[in-house]
Amino acid sequence: MTPNPYLFIVILVGVALAFPLIPLALAWIWRRIFQPSKPGPDKTSTYECGVESIGDAQIQFHSQYYLYAIIFLIFDVEAVFLVPFAVAFTGLPVGAFIAILVFLLLLVEGLAWAWGKGCLQWQR
């Protein structure tokens, strides 16, 4: 009778499990018999480079930050429009020049409005 071909896989799985588990079990038994546990405030601290940690690792950005993000986004888009305007500046007709000035004026007006509302004031 030939052995089941899957028998070798079962044996391999057993060896693969025993190989890491036996040293771990030996280390555990060693700790139980000989090595006393000596925890302490320094030994169990999170940060391990000799310096005491200050504050919490889980810092959060204030939700106030989104106003800055929106204003930044608007002026970032403005810069995208301004670059082709500056490149084509000498060949532009008067109408196009006035159009871009109106566009700039609208954005500056928006900034002045946001400034006036106190959006640039950092509030905690």
Added chain:
Amino acid sequence: MSEQIDERLRTELQRQGVWVTSMQDLYNWGRKNSIWPLQFGLACCAIEMIATAASRYDIARFGGEIFRPSPRQADLMIVAGTVTKKMAPQIVRLYNQMADPKYVIAMGACAISGGPFKQGYNVLKGIDRYIPVDVYIPGCPPRPEALLHAFMELQSKIDSQKLTGAHKAVHLDPKQPSEFPVPTFGKHDLEPPGNPVVFQPPKIER
């Protein structure tokens, strides 16, 4: 335990190709041949320590080449260089964060006593004021051979440590501390100026 084995019987067995050992000898043999030092240097002695780890002196021959940047994985702290009073609390905290068993080599005149800066205001007069030191190496700086010698001395110390009994190793004794108080910055000096548990200077009688 090794002292219970008759030495003549052991050599006789070895001649026949039978090796007899004890749990303690096996444990210490494994530990002494893979001492992982903590990777940090304080001053010029660190250059000699780097030379010891590099190819010419090659501390790997003694099993100590794996310098770990984390105290959690290190067995040995080589205090290589001048310990300023600003740095001393961090050194003690690093020692506290090392896992047992842990050993300390004080390398160079500064680490063992303050060296040429002993009369100064900002240098600690020996790291043994706060943590227990196993091997002291004099020299300014000590040559790599001296560090290798200290390493071998430490290996022989580890080899002689007992697993059980009244004189068992410090890390196996539940009553012996594993952490030592970290000094704080006082008005003029570190507070306290020394840990009396580990530092008892000899009384000078005149």
